[in-house]
Amino acid sequence: xxKGTKRVMFAGVGGQxxxxxxxxxxxxxxxxxxxxKSTEVHGMAQRGGSVVTQVxxxxxxxxxxxxxxxxxxxxxxxxxxxxxxxHFLKKNGxxxxxxxxIPSLPVxxxxxxxxxxxxxxxxxxxxxxxLIDADREAERLGNHRVMNxxxxxxxxxxxxxxxxxxxxxxxxxxxxxxxxxxxxxxLEAGMHLV
Amino acid sequence: xQQKVILSGxxxxxxxxxxxxxxxxxxxxxxxxxxxxxxxxKMEGPMVAWAVNEKVALEQAYGxxxxxxxxxxxxxxxxxxxxxxxxxxxxxxxxxGGLVIAVADDPGMHSSQNEQDNRWYALHAKVPxxxxxxxxxxxxxxxxxxxxxERHDVPFLLRLVTRVSHSRGVVExxxxxxxxxxxxxxxxxxxxxxxxxxxxxxxxxxxxxxxxRLLADPEARVVNRMEITGSEVGIITSGASYNYxxxxxxxRYSVLKLGLVYPLDGELIREFAAKVQRLYVVEELDPYxxxxxxxxxxxxxxxxCISPFFELNPQAVATSLAKAGLEPLEQLEPATAEPVTGIPxxxxxxxxxxxxxxxxxxxxxxxxxxxxxxxxxxxGAMPPLDGIDVSACMGGGFSIALGISTNLPEGEKVxxxxxxxxxxxxxxxxxxxxxxNRRPIVPVVLDNRSTAMTGHQENxxxxxxxxxxxxxxxxxxxxxxxxxxxRVLVVNAYDLEGIRNTIxxxxxxxxxxxxxxxxxxxxxxxxxxxxxxxxxxDNCAKCKNCLRLGCPALSLDEEGYPAIDPLACAGCGLxxxxxxxxxxxxxxxxxxx
Numbered sequence: 190x191x192k193g194t195k196r197v198m199f200a201g202v203g204g205q206x207x208x209x210x211x212x213x214x215x216x217x218x219x220x221x222x223x224x225x226k227s228t229e230v231h232g233m234a235q236r237g238g239s240v241v242t243q244v245x246x247x248x249x250x251x252x253x254x255x256x257x258x259x260x261x262x263x264x265x266x267x268x269x270x271x272x273x274x275x276h277f278l279k280k281n282g283x284x285x286x287x288x289x290x291i292p293s294l295p296v297x298x299x300x301x302x303x304x305x306x307x308x309x310x311x312x313x314x315x316x317x318x319x320l321i322d323a324d325r326e327a328e329r330l331g332n333h334r335v336m337n338x339x340x341x342x343x344x345x346x347x348x349x350x351x352x353x354x355x356x357x358x359x360x361x362x363x364x365x366x367x368x369x370x371x372x373x374x375x376l377e378a379g380m381h382l383v
Numbered sequence: 384x385q386q387k388v389i390l391s392g393x394x395x396x397x398x399x400x401x402x403x404x405x406x407x408x409x410x411x412x413x414x415x416x417x418x419x420x421x422x423x424x425k426m427e428g429p430m431v432a433w434a435v436n437e438k439v440a441l442e443q444a445y446g447x448x449x450x451x452x453x454x455x456x457x458x459x460x461x462x463x464x465x466x467x468x469x470x471x472x473x474x475x476x477x478x479x480g481g482l483v484i485a486v487a488d489d490p491g492m493h494s495s496q497n498e499q500d501n502r503w504y505a506l507h508a509k510v511p512x513x514x515x516x517x518x519x520x521x522x523x524x525x526x527x528x529x530x531x532x533e534r535h536d537v538p539f540l541l542r543l544v545t546r547v548s549h550s551r552g553v554v555e556x557x558x559x560x561x562x563x564x565x566x567x568x569x570x571x572x573x574x575x576x577x578x579x580x581x582x583x584x585x586x587x588x589x590x591x592x593x594x595x596r597l598l599a600d601p602e603a604r605v606v607n608r609m610e611i612t613g614s615e616v617g618i619i620t621s622g623a624s625y626n627y628x629x630x631x632x633x634x635r636y637s638v639l640k641l642g643l644v645y646p647l648d649g650e651l652i653r654e655f656a657a658k659v660q661r662l663y664v665v666e667e668l669d670p671y672x673x674x675x676x677x678x679x680x681x682x683x684x685x686x687x688c689i690s691p692f693f694e695l696n697p698q699a700v701a702t703s704l705a706k707a708g709l710e711p712l713e714q715l716e717p718a719t720a721e722p723v724t725g726i727p728x729x730x731x732x733x734x735x736x737x738x739x740x741x742x743x744x745x746x747x748x749x750x751x752x753x754x755x756x757x758x759x760x761x762x763g764a765m766p767p768l769d770g771i772d773v774s775a776c777m778g779g780g781f782s783i784a785l786g787i788s789t790n791l792p793e794g795e796k797v798x799x800x801x802x803x804x805x806x807x808x809x810x811x812x813x814x815x816x817x818x819x820n821r822r823p824i825v826p827v828v829l830d831n832r833s834t835a836m837t838g839h840q841e842n843x844x845x846x847x848x849x850x851x852x853x854x855x856x857x858x859x860x861x862x863x864x865x866x867x868x869x870r871v872l873v874v875n876a877y878d879l880e881g882i883r884n885t886i887x888x889x890x891x892x893x894x895x896x897x898x899x900x901x902x903x904x905x906x907x908x909x910x911x912x913x914x915x916x917x918x919x920x921d922n923c924a925k926c927k928n929c930l931r932l933g934c935p936a937l938s939l940d941e942e943g944y945p946a947i948d949p950l951a952c953a954g955c956g957l958x959x960x961x962x963x964x965x966x967x968x969x970x971x972x973x974x975x976x
Contacts, residue, residue: 202729203731212389212551215389216389219387219388219389219553225551225553226552226553227550227551227552228546228550228551229550230493230549236731236732236733236734236759237731237732237935238729238730238731238732239729250552250630251625251626251627251629251630252626252696253546253551254546254550254626254627254696254697255630255696255697255698256697256698256699257698257717257722258698258715258717258718259697259713259717269726269727269729272726273722273726273729275718276717276718276719276722276723278719279716279717279718280716280717280718282718292938293727293728293729294765294766294935295727295728296727296939297732297933297937298766298930298931299927299930300766301727302727304726310723314719315718316718
């Protein structure tokens with residue numbers, strides 16, 4: 190790792206808007222003049238399975254992918270996924286977790302219960318934990334789908350990236366015109382949630 | 384004026400081909416390769432198409448190349464098995480216009496049935512192979528491959544992996560660049576293009592000369608790069624593994640990055656080995672480079688340290704080589720040493736309202752043996768549906784069933800299940816064989832009018848080509864009848880009773896019976912959403928029968944009743960049909976259960 194490289198990982202469930210969030214982040218970092226590499230897994234993962242992306246940035250980034258224990262900031266769009274991927278974080282890393290619960294297949298069929306102690310277990314790790322209800326915030330703004338932008342806004346604040354570029358311009362260029370306004374409001378709201 | 388943009392590796396390949404004036408781009412969809420053709424299709428200029436399978440794609444591209452066009456073929460790693468026949472022989476024949484075959488491996492099997500290392504194909508078929516590490520190299524190497532292909536009269540392989548195809552990075556492009564189609568004139572040349580044995584023997588010798596000439600070409604050699612930073616340790620690597628080595632060790636150790644992984648430059652490898660005291664080879668999957676380095680008589684270590692299976696990453700490389708005394712740049716302290724265990728898994732799942740669900744639900748209950756295939760419907764094997772016994776490869780759904788049928792108890796039948804795109808890809812031949820060899824299999828096409836798993840590409844059954852132009856819409860029913868089936872039972876994918884009767888009919892019939900289960904993929908625009916259902920608690924016996932559909936809209940609530948998420952429910956009505964207690968009904972407006 191070259192000096193100063195930061196690594197962000199997003200984890201959630203297919204359909205939650207993870208790819209858009211990580212692409213907006215990468216585009217903004219590029220505009221700020223940084224080297225940036227990201228990685229995504231498509232295909233089977235989109236059928237309701239876990240979806241994971243990583244975005245690495247700094248002066249010179251070689252690998253878009255890193256392994257467990259190397260992530261600075263983990264953003265999870267679903268609560269159980271925070272528990273599933275917390276081992277990717279460095280000690281004292283930042284965990285930004287959405288409170289949204291989505292039952293997975295074993296839960297749906299009654300084969301396993303959805304764990305009730307996730308928040309408690311998350312707070313037992315040596316990381317800075319920020320639990321927010323991004324879905325409620327998005328619904329308040331009138332569109333539950335902009336939950337990803339709420340989390341992205343919160344990430345900007347936590348990662349100290351809020352003033353790096355004009356993120357509103359980046360977001361505006363990445364979403365369809367009719368949803369531009371609500372996405373921008375979600376980003377703004379997210380920045381003030383943490 | 385250059386502009387920095389972020390491109391995925393696949394977009395980089397498409398951009399490189401476009402800049403090289405490619406005349407034809409063709410492939411068969413397959414993760415992680417699909418977006419190359421899709422990106423190229425959005426660009427002005429080249430003729431772009433989906434072929435019915437990878438062999439047909441490569442052969443079409445070769446035809447275009449013979450006429451002088453530059454041609455790009457794309458597929459996932461297992462697709463090259465299908466296209467292997469023309470691959471080996473076109474290597475002898477050589478090219479006219481440049482021919483580049485971009486093939487995407489999937490180490491770690493994110494969405495594949497195996498993780499074969501396709502570098503061996505280059506060695507085996509004697510087809511030169513370039514292996515990019517980044518999106519920028521995807522663009523540059525694709526352009527170079529076209530140049531070298533024409534200059535040295537050989538097709539070129541471009542080897543990608545998931546972490547190159549689906550990674551994004553900065554590429555400098557010229558936004559003002561214009562498409563200039565490259566074309567060479569065709570001259571009839573029977574000794575070159577007709578591989579009769581006598582001609583093939585001459586071409587065989589020509590191929591060796593072409594490879595030798597290629598290896599001596601300075602332009603081909605620039606993609607192999609020595610980064611000498613010290614004399615203690617040297618690492619030979621290529622592709623995605625190079626990224627991991629540099630991320631883990633930075634400039635701490637000397638690196639030989641190989642861009643041309645076939646033919647390998649033995650002279651350069653020896654030169655590099657002589658500059659360092661200890662030599663390591665870091666490569667994902669098989670010991671391809673290591674075997675070659677050792678065959679040169681050069682001492683090195685590779686798979687003794689590095690895992691020979693699954694995906695690598697910088698930390699895995701660092702940890703593996705730490706045992707050999709190499710020091711990574713970073714000493715990582717993870718938040719927790721081990722992943723959290725004992726939590727519910729999150730496997731992929733058929734969508735709410737998926738037209739594949741009912742068939743697998745019933746196949747299990749009617750106790751028929753099912754051979755599946757490759758597509759979304761492979762998920763029919765997952766519990767609770769648990770509806771597939773065997774599934775291996777594209778087209779195998781019918782053909783493997785043929786073999787199974789020869790050793791079943793008297794009177795039992797095996798069902799072979801394919802999707803529509805797979806049927807056109809390589810399923811029809813199996814259906815012909817069933818009739819030819821009198822095998823009593825029941826071929827089933829789950830016809831959702833789409834190549835759904837890879838993102839809804841057009842196929843011969845959709846009635847449209849890649850560019851949206853109307854074309855003949857194939858009909859599986861007519862194809863089954865044409866090849867000799869007596870009866871084709873066509874049933875609605877949401878009609879549980881109809882599917883049950885169809886399976887029972889086919890099971891006992893002495894006719895040659897085929898089944899088509901029909902309804903468009905729920906994710907397509909033309910798919911009509913039904914009214915959401917709700918559970919009537921007063922009628923519910925808590926039998927959990929509905930939960931055995933494995934529908935993501937249905938779950939058990941805290942009091943043990945099934946509950947339907949009205950936002951997720953697609954209104955397919957299957958849960959209403961499986962309920963024996965009339966406890967599921969159309970949701971009443973304004974009332975929430």
